[in-house]
Amino acid sequence: MTDFEAAGVKVYVLSYDEAGAMADYKAAHNANFTMLSDPNSDVIRTFGILNTLVAEDDHPWYGIPYPGVYITDADGVITEKFFENNFQVRPGPEQLLAAVRGEEVLLKERSGADAEVTVEIEFEGDSLPVGLSRQIVARFSVPEGKHLYEGPVPEGLIAAGIELDDQSEGIIAYTPVTPQTRPMTLSGDGHTLNVYEGDVVLRLPVAQNGRAMEKDEDGRWVSINGCVRWQACDSESCGLPEEHRFSFRVPAEFSVMGDMGPGEGRVPAMNGAAHFQEMMARRQTEV
Amino acid sequence: MEIERDTRGAELGPNQYEDAEGYIAPLPAGSGPRTNPLGEFPTGPAVGERLPDVVTSDSDGRIVDLHADRNGQPAVLVFTRSVVW
Numbered sequence: 001m002t003d004f005e006a007a008g009v010k011v012y013v014l015s016y017d018e019a020g021a022m023a024d025y026k027a028a029h030n031a032n033f034t035m036l037s038d039p040n041s042d043v044i045r046t047f048g049i050l051n052t053l054v055a056e057d058d059h060p061w062y063g064i065p066y067p068g069v070y071i072t073d074a075d076g077v078i079t080e081k082f083f084e085n086n087f088q089v090r091p092g093p094e095q096l097l098a099a100v101r102g103e104e105v106l107l108k109e110r111s112g113a114d115a116e117v118t119v120e121i122e123f124e125g126d127s128l129p130v131g132l133s134r135q136i137v138a139r140f141s142v143p144e145g146k147h148l149y150e151g152p153v154p155e156g157l158i159a160a161g162i163e164l165d166d167q168s169e170g171i172i173a174y175t176p177v178t179p180q181t182r183p184m185t186l187s188g189d190g191h192t193l194n195v196y197e198g199d200v201v202l203r204l205p206v207a208q209n210g211r212a213m214e215k216d217e218d219g220r221w222v223s224i225n226g227c228v229r230w231q232a233c234d235s236e237s238c239g240l241p242e243e244h245r246f247s248f249r250v251p252a253e254f255s256v257m258g259d260m261g262p263g264e265g266r267v268p269a270m271n272g273a274a275h276f277q278e279m280m281a282r283r284q285t286e287v
Numbered sequence: 288m289e290i291e292r293d294t295r296g297a298e299l300g301p302n303q304y305e306d307a308e309g310y311i312a313p314l315p316a317g318s319g320p321r322t323n324p325l326g327e328f329p330t331g332p333a334v335g336e337r338l339p340d341v342v343t344s345d346s347d348g349r350i351v352d353l354h355a356d357r358n359g360q361p362a363v364l365v366f367t368r369s370v371v372w
Binding site: 038042052054 | 290292293306307308309310311312319320321322323324325326328329330331332333334335336337338339340341343344345346347348351353354356357358359360361362363364365366367368369370371372
């Protein structure tokens, strides 16, 4: 949170919980963001993100949103938003901070006709808890006059992208975060493709479902293996397809999905069960 | 928009169900708290639009107007299922 403060960003968390439950949550977790209570899901409806797959009489689940995050600029205009189908995964703070700060690429400037594309690959974050996404970040430095392709591309070309190995069981890739592109028409066949130019930062949010963890005397770990692929072209011709492999081994842990009680990796910091019962009671007596 | 329910998954044992991404929970995918959409689903106002007004109670029962409260700063607004479960 101090990172958000330092970046001059206000953070709000909204749910259909009662204000009292949120106050408990804030105290239990030392949270210093603003929590907004929307017990009748009015705000959720205004945004048009009420989960309408839940039946109205399905207590207490009815009223939840399709969970997601909006980022605004100083004028209150939405600059990015992050939504995934599975509620079980949430974007980590690194992804949100990158979105509010904008991305600064601090790669060395290079010039010359034979300058090549370089890439630095990083796992951003110091651990991978279950259900919280971190990112694999690929920062490309693309010399002037060259470009990379955004997918999809016709056969024979390679789009720039980050891919996990097929056998990375238990590690799940989510929606890539990619920079703006420019349309470019190929001289040969007249195809128009979207290209990345200059300093290009690709982010692949990844999460784990709890099955990828190995345990040793130092704790729990997950391994994340894959590759970054691209092909650099200029207006005349293309270079060979390139592939850089990555392999990260990072600390892993279970995460608290709800403070309902004790359990491995859980801290029974707030009495969620009591709030849950209150919520059930209130919703069942409402017509 | 026709929204489809994601019921993919398997029963692993008593009160143990995995969803399509391999997460394990006590209820089958597509039911109760695990009601996820398959494919497209509404994600609200688009990038480039002004964030709609949000005026509601905070955890202390005070009414907060998000746009006034952020006081000219950028904002992150997280919609989450619940802080209880």
